[in-house]
Amino acid sequence: MSDVLTGPGGPASGSAPAPGPQAPGYHPRRTLPLRVEAMRQLRRRRTLLMGGVLAALPFVLIIAFAIGGTPGSQGGSAADRINLMDTATASAANFAAVNLFVSAGFLLVVPVALFCGDTVASEASWSSLRYLLAAPVPRMRLLRSKLIVALGFSLAAMVLLPLVALVAGGAAYGWGPLQLPTGGQLAPSAALPRLALVVAFVFVSQLVTAALAFWLSTRTDAPLGAVGGAVGLTIVGNVLDAVTALGHWRDFLPAHWQFAWADALQPQLEWSGMVKGAAVSVTYALILFALAFRGFSRKDIVS
Numbered sequence: 001m002s003d004v005l006t007g008p009g010g011p012a013s014g015s016a017p018a019p020g021p022q023a024p025g026y027h028p029r030r031t032l033p034l035r036v037e038a039m040r041q042l043r044r045r046r047t048l049l050m051g052g053v054l055a056a057l058p059f060v061l062i063i064a065f066a067i068g069g070t071p072g073s074q075g076g077s078a079a080d081r082i083n084l085m086d087t088a089t090a091s092a093a094n095f096a097a098v099n100l101f102v103s104a105g106f107l108l109v110v111p112v113a114l115f116c117g118d119t120v121a122s123e124a125s126w127s128s129l130r131y132l133l134a135a136p137v138p139r140m141r142l143l144r145s146k147l148i149v150a151l152g153f154s155l156a157a158m159v160l161l162p163l164v165a166l167v168a169g170g171a172a173y174g175w176g177p178l179q180l181p182t183g184g185q186l187a188p189s190a191a192l193p194r195l196a197l198v199v200a201f202v203f204v205s206q207l208v209t210a211a212l213a214f215w216l217s218t219r220t221d222a223p224l225g226a227v228g229g230a231v232g233l234t235i236v237g238n239v240l241d242a243v244t245a246l247g248h249w250r251d252f253l254p255a256h257w258q259f260a261w262a263d264a265l266q267p268q269l270e271w272s273g274m275v276k277g278a279a280v281s282v283t284y285a286l287i288l289f290a291l292a293f294r295g296f297s298r299k300d301i302v303s
Contacts (some may be wrong), residue, residue, distance in 0.1 A: 001189055012059045037149045046118070047153065050111045054157055058099055058105070058165040062172050083181045084265070091176035093191040095169030096162040097198070097265060103161060104202050104258060109234050111157040112206045117213030117226035120296070125246040139297055147214060147289070154210060158203050160194060183266045194264050201261040204278045208235050211288035218296040242248040254281050 041047055067089065088098040120143070178191035184196060213230035220226055237255035240246065250256045258279025263270035 005270055011292065034145055034148060037145045040154070041115070041149055041153060046114060050114060050157065054103075054107075054111070054161045055164045057161065058095070058168040061088075061095075061102070062168060067190050072122065084149060087179040087181065089173050090179040091173055091188075092166050092169035093174055093176075093178035093186075093188060093195060096165040096180070096195055099165040099200055100195075100202065100261075101259075105238070108158055108161070108202060108204040109208065109209055109231060109278055112154045112209045113213045113227045113230040115150040115153045115157075117217045117230050119214065119217050121217040121223040121226045125223055131192075135169070140293065143218070143296055144291055149209060150214065154206065155203050158206075160200075162199060165196075168293045178265070180265055181262075181266060182266060186255065186267075193267070197264045197269075198261045201264070201274050201278065202300050205254060205258055205281050207261075207285035208288070210283050211285035211292070214293040215288045215295075218292045234257070251276070257281070262303060 016066060084094070084098050085102045086092045089095065168271050175184040175188055177187050178194070179185050187203070209230050210235060212225055215225035216229045217223070234255070238252050238258075241250050241255040242252075257280060260273035260277040262274050
């Protein structure tokens with residue numbers, strides 16, 4: 001057991017131990033199946049709570065619009081240039097787009113940071129991580145399984161919100177065409193693929209948060225520290241993006257492209273902003289994921 005706990009394949013000194021006999025029927029690829037990890041995460045209270053919060057948001061907005069009347073533009077921030085709020089009650093598609101607009105900047109960051117930052121750190125805080133590795137579950141397989149499930153739940157959270165908004169918006173405002181902020185409209189058959197593209201871009205843009213939370217999760221035994229650190233650094237990125245004195249340096253901030261999906265809600269689909277934003281996000285994410293796997297493969301597991 002000490003060999004399993006002190007290094008990726010042997011003692012901390014780096015010497016590889018001689019291969020020993022394996023238990024009958026044991027195979028590394030059969031350890032910690034994705035379905036087992038997925039069911040473990042699905043039954044957790046924070047997963048159910050987060051799903052409930054996201055599912056409740058569309059109904060909260062419907063009530064707010066019913067009390068406050070027709071929505072309209074408020075203030076003059078950079079985000080108001082998208083101006084989706086004016087068309088929120090035009091149709092179910094518009095209502096779903098507004099739900100994504102009001103949540104993409106922060107609310108959807110929370111489930112991504114929660115699912116990815118609570119993976120390894122929670123096992124360490126429960127003192128169960130070393131027992132998983134002693135099972136023995138190979139380190140890279142453990143990380144891979146947890147990362148795939150965490151990203152899957154993050155994507156599910158982003159899909160859940162617009163799906164509930166479409167159903168609730170269809171009941172409240174009807175299934176009319178998508179009214180575009182720049183003028184014109186898209187038929188429902190054309191609007192749904194555009195909304196799917198928006199969700200896909202939001203997911204890709206949040207890969208930075210996912211990777212940061214996952215890397216922090218492999219470095220600390222405190223899940224709250226990993227989740228809070230990822231959310232905090234995301235907020236710092238938003239603050240830096242608001243500093244116009246940085247000029248073109250803001251193009252290297254993932255937060256600078258978080259609303260590039262507005263280009264999907266144009267009469268003619270524009271790809272340039274979304275491609276640039278996706279490239280920045282994926283680049284940072286790959287670096288952070290690599291650091292997470294590299295660091296965890298060499299880490300002494302004592303919790």
